[in-house]
Amino acid sequence: MTKMKCSYCKNDSIYFAKYFGKYFCKRHLENYLFKKLKRNLHKYHLIQKDDKLLLENLKSPVGTACIHLFTKAIKTWPVKIVQKNENKKINFSTIEDETKNIIENLTNKKIYKTFFQEGKVIKPFRNFSREELFILGVALGSPEKEKIKKTNHPTDSLGTATKLNLIHLWDRILALK
Ligand SMILES: [Zn+2]
Numbered sequence: 001m002t003k004m005k006c007s008y009c010k011n012d013s014i015y016f017a018k019y020f021g022k023y024f025c026k027r028h029l030e031n032y033l034f035k036k037l038k039r040n041l042h043k044y045h046l047i048q049k050d051d052k053l054l055l056e057n058l059k060s061p062v063g064t065a066c067i068h069l070f071t072k073a074i075k076t077w078p079v080k081i082v083q084k085n086e087n088k089k090i091n092f093s094t095i096e097d098e099t100k101n102i103i104e105n106l107t108n109k110k111i112y113k114t115f116f117q118e119g120k121v122i123k124p125f126r127n128f129s130r131e132e133l134f135i136l137g138v139a140l141g142s143p144e145k146e147k148i149k150k151t152n153h154p155t156d157s158l159g160t161a162t163k164l165n166l167i168h169l170w171d172r173i174l175a176l177k
Contacts, residue, residue: 015135019161026139030069033128033136037069040124044116047088051079054086060144061137066092066125068140086120093123094130099155099163102170114170127167129160 003012006025013023024032041047053074055067070090071081101114116123125133155163 014139015132017132019159019164026136029132029136029139033065033132034069034072036128037073037124040116040127041073046117046122046124047074047077047079049078051088052082052086053079054083054089055081056090056092058092061135061140061142062094062130062133063092063137064140064142064144065133065137066090068136070124089121091121091123092125094125094128094133095160095163095167096130096155098123098126098167099158100153102166103153103155111174114167115174127164 004016004023005011006013006028007022008028009025011025011027014026015024015029016022017024047053055070056063058066074081098114105111105114114126116126158166
C-alpha cells in the first residue's frame with residue numbers, strides 16, 4: 001500500500017483528520033496543532049502576564065505532545081512554569097475526555113461545568129482529539145508507546161465532529177443558566 005502524501009507538502013502523511021479530510025506529515029501536524037493551541041490561548045484568555053503555571057507531568061504520547069506544544073506556545077510570553085505555588089494548573093483534557101464528562105453528567109442529571117477555564121484549572125487542549133495528540137507524541141519520540149485504551153464507553157463510537165458538536169451544545173446550555 002502506498003502511503004498518502006501530506007495535504008500541504010510532498011512528505012508522507014502520519015495522520016488523517018477524518019473530520020475535515022486532510023492528511024498531515026509530522027511537521028504540518030505539529031504546525032496545525034500549534035496554531036490551534038495559540039488560538040485557544042488567545043480566544044479564551046487562558047494565559048495572563050506573570051502567570052505561574054503548573055504542567056501535569058504525564059508520561060504518555062499525549063502528555064509528550066501537550067507539553068511540547070504548550071511550552072513552545074508560551075516561550076516568548078512573560079509567564080513561568082513552576083513546580084509549586086502556581087496560580088493556574090494546565091489540564092490535558094481532550095475532546096474525548098470532555099465528551100465523556102458531559103455524557104456522565106447528563107446520565108447523573110447534573111450540570112457540571114466543562115469550560116476551557118474553571119477556577120485555577122485551564123484546559124487548552126479541550127477541542128483537540130486524543131488521536132492527533134497521540135500521533136504527534138509518538139512522532140516526537142515519546143518514550144511511552146502504549147496504545148490508546150479502549151474503554152467501551154457510549155461515546156467511543158461517536159466521530160470527532162459529533163463530539164465537538166456535543167461540547168458546543170453543552171457550553172450553550174451552561175451559558176443559559
Ligand atoms: Zn506536510
